[in-house]
Amino acid sequence: MNLQDTVLMQLRDLILSGQFEPGHRLAEQQLAERLGASRTPVRAALVTLEQEGLVEANETGKYLVRQFTAQEVTDAIAVRGHLEGMAARLVAEHGVSRQLQSQLQSVLDEGDRLLADNPLTIESYAAYAVMNDRFHALLLDACGNRALQRAVALNDKLPFAPASAMLPMQGAVAMDRDWMLYAHRQHHMLFAALLRGESARAQALATEHTEVAQMNMRLALERRAESEQYMPGIRLVVG
Template sequence: MGTAVETAVSELRAMIVNGELPVSDRVTESSAASLLGLSRTPVRAALAQLETEGLLVKLEGRGYKIRPFSLEDLEKASEVRAALEALAAGRLASLGPSQETVAAIESSIAMTEGIVSRSAVTRREVAIYQEANELFHTTIVDACDNDFVRLGLEKIANIPIVAPGAFTEVEGMAQAEMLRITVGHTQHVIIWDAIRAGDAVRAEHMMREHAGAPVRYARLFIGEGYYKKLLSSGIVERGSAGPG
């Protein structure tokens, strides 16, 4: 049963975040079970979990509605992520990284360094950056010796563009994406240098800036193209403030 529930949660979550389920539709146990080809029992548990995660809203009577986010919601979630990851970076700087942590972070930085040395970015490079970015952030969180940081981050991990690795390509914006990747790589290097030097204050401050910036940097580097993509997914509400 656990495997069936995990499958249902994973597949429904991906459909919601990728905009594959219309926000206006009522999601019921029977409709979701039919869509996934599963029985209603694991689907019932999966829908309840996705409600807890904040991706679904329980309706009166039967069923759920996909929760649309405003840009303000995304900014608030980014603020929480920034505070938690800043705490993780500061703690790791104070504790000192293990050899395993050093190997993982330096592998991540080497991956992104290989991208920023290129003259252009392709879908392949975007995918590599996603992998490297997620490795960088999850390694620091896992190594900070505070499980509550990880548990807190799990609550917002599936909100669009907020989680590490949630880098979304925008067609026709390769130059802007390259700039965004370059800035991200540079910040990773600065954060890691502070951690290796045992400078908890600098590590915390730089991580807060870096981890709290997804929406702000999307507006800065990509602007209206990114906003239109978020709107087209159905996850972000129309009428929420666009690029300013």
């Protein structure tokens, strides 16, 4: 985990919470000062956010916040759930190699270690996001279906569609940690189903897993609505 991961998660959270209006220019120096970082990790995070469909570059190369709707986000998450469900089913049908078993177990152990922190820190969140991305990438790589892999890559270009893009942040720490613990238990259950070759259960678990992201979306919108009662000048980025 590095500073870029922390900056990336903070910027995602600022966008989702409505801190920037659609069309707002994201200036590297101002963001660096706000986040207590240098411009280098901010610049790298902005490139990633462009790839995820959260920001766009104008004709001069400056990054602007994209406008998108809550429905776009929920639709993209739902599509990811079905695609990853198919990937999990294929992995279970093919069988889990010793190498894949070792890699997945290592990732799960890392997640267990990170979630032992209470309360979670911003560094914990960012490191968990890296771990979470790794878990999902291992399954997708192991499914062996290139068309499916391309479909996931295309869907990941939509706002908040990638696996870790809807992880909660520190608005309500206790609730966020509870949801992350639940999501990680799902990782463990999916791993067990894969080892037993239970393809239907693996598919169902992987599809259901995205409900955590959908719930995080709903909670984020609720939190932002509450904050806008005190900061009515902030416009919604989503919805």
